Amino acid sequence: MRVAIRESAHVMNTVYYETVDRMQKQGVDPEYVIGWASGFLHNPKREEQRVSEAYEAGYAHGQDKNTDGFASWVRK
Secondary structure, three states, X not given: OHHHHHHHHHHHXXXXXXXXXXXXXXXXXXXXXXXXXXXXXXXXXXXXXXXXXXXXXXXXXXHOXXXXXXXXXXXX
């Protein structure tokens, strides 16, 4: 049982870190990246006055474990 938990945690860590790394290297809006990471980790949302459109989109994609939804948030 412990081995299965470790393998599951390793897969989660790999997906999380590889996705965040890819978004940062491609120049994704930092608010989207923060939102995605928060949603992926099931953190509570920010207070309403601190939420942006990019954060909301990232949070929703993170909750869905969507690792490819960031293309429209790449900064030019």
